[in-house]
């Protein structure tokens with residue numbers, strides 16, 4: 284049912300002999316909010332620049348609505364970009380900034396005027412027409428950058444860490460603003476961030492990248508609850524990642540204790556990685572759970588307590604609303620569906636490559 | 641608090657002494673000479689002397705040549721600065737260095753070199769002769785003076801232009817392309833207006849010295865062509881009439897101040913408008 288809006292096929296890109304993107308394949312569906320998420324330097328911006336046409340791939344194709352646009356120059360592509368540092372035209376006022384693309388397309392005066400009014404309303408900055416970009420705050424400039432892009436009615440809006448320079452409160456406000464705008468505009472968003480919380484909040488679909496490879500992609504829930512490898516588990520949220528043995532279907536041995544799980548098909552007596560989210564670790568009085576331990580640290584975090592529990596030679600990170608003081612003897616219990624089993628990478632290289640399917 | 645503020649002001653001392661000794665006092669002296677006759681009485685004659693045909697002609701020629709020089713420098717320097725900006729990161733420093741290098745050589749020496757190039761029997765003369773072209777000696781013509789000026793003052797146009805151009809964020813240019821501007825539109829809608837401050841300071845740095853020069857016109861004009869700078873210089877040296885020289889200098893200064901004011905006004909307007 285879903286139609287594909289942007290497709291990257293076998294994209295390869297290297298700078299000075301250093302491979303940045305290696306055979307990257309990505310399908311972005313129409314009207315979706317897709318986030319490229321990964322640590323600094325993993326090739327997110329490069330991917331976006333290739334889609335935008337500011338960088339040519341060494342190999343591979345870029346398709347928009349099934350049409351090959353690999354050799355179409357940036358200014359002819361039906362998409363617009365919101366750059367990381369706003370990149371407003373400082374010699375023009377807000378109105379002229381927003382009108383830039385429309386004037387080039389020779390739209391009528393009235394059309395441009397209506398569009399400016401509409402865009403400023405959308406980004407909540409009515410009345411700013413005559414101001415100069417330098418006189419606006421970072422958040423306001425960012426919203427103008429968005430307004431300047433969307434008046435051109437792109438099929439796809441590319442956003443490169445648009446909220447990176449804003450403070451926490453403003454960033455959260457803008458996240459909701461962006462989600463609202465996305466709903467109102469009904470266009471495809473391709474969003475780049477290294478902030479996993481931002482990605483989880485905003486996206487329909489997250490693409491986790493590392494060292495130029497896609498590690499995993501899926502809905503925020505899937506990425507969070509069912510990370511396919513240790514990198515994803517570690518990058519998305521806090522987690523306890525440890526080596527374990529997959530005894531048989533639905534049974535895994537962690538630090539010598541057997542835990543029931545829901546995964547199947549990892550073989551018999553096979554070494555695996557296990558990820559358990561801190562909020563999924565239940566603490567019970569000593570002897571009542573599966574693995575006994577001692578609370579070594581306790582921090583109050585507002586919504587919950589963050590505790591560290593020494594158990595089985597491993598520091599377990601635990602989030603709980605129940606308080607266990609430092610030194611108390613506890614027992615760890617984990618519900619079967621909260622245990623996520625992952626294949627162990629065979630080598631460091633493979634860790635970077637992610638999961639082979 | 642007060643003491644440290646006082647100490648800070650002390651630091652400006654040497655500069656102040658310099659300013660007073662070498663700028664303010666000479667200026668006052670020039671003004672005094674300019675408005676007095678040889679017997680010390682007040683007069684406007686030295687200033688109004690600019691209206692004599694000889695002086696007007698020199699001023700007109702000076703303006704024409706320095707404007708030509710400024711225009712040529714701008715036309716040469718802009719593409720050059722663009723190329724410098726576009727060239728690879730590591731090489732930039734080196735290329736700029738190459739263009740600045742001639743500036744480290746003595747100004748008169750460089751101008752003498754041009755004399756050698758353009759003179760009767762000079763290098764250009766020889767080349768034309770070898771190629772069977774009509775031989776020309778440019779020395780003593782306006783062309784030679786403009787060539788000398790352009791050669792000497794070009795770096796002063798390249799540098800400010802280069803400085804503003806490298807400061808333009810690559811993403812601003814990308815944003816313009818992203819919004820549908822082709823290379824030509826990117827240039828005249830974004831790069832050109834953003835480089836305006838550089839253009840203005842380049843024009844200032846070339847126009848002022850070329851308007852007042854006397855060394856270049858002296859050498860390459862073969863003393864046949866008198867610019868306003870030459871006339872002032874002669875009043876001070878050969879004619880030994882400091883009063884007239886100062887009066888004409890004041891007029892020239894007013895000219896420069898007016899043109900600077902016009903430029904800075906234009907710059908303010910230019911910064912605010914899109915084309």
Ligand SMILES: Nc1ncnc2c1ncn2[C@@H]1O[C@H](COP(=O)(O)OP(=O)(O)OP(=O)(O)O)[C@@H](O)[C@H]1O
Pocket residue numbers: 298299303321322323324325326327328329330477
């Ligand atoms: N023009 C370039 N020349 C050489 N190397 C480059 C160039 N652009 C990017 N790189 C390299 O490519 C790699 C990926 O860069 P990219 O900008 O795509 O990272 P990113 O994922 O966007 O990181 P960040 O989160 O820090 O923005 C980096 O190692 C970077 O040094």
Ligand SMILES: [Mg+2]
Pocket residue numbers: 327328329
């Ligand atoms: Mg980036």
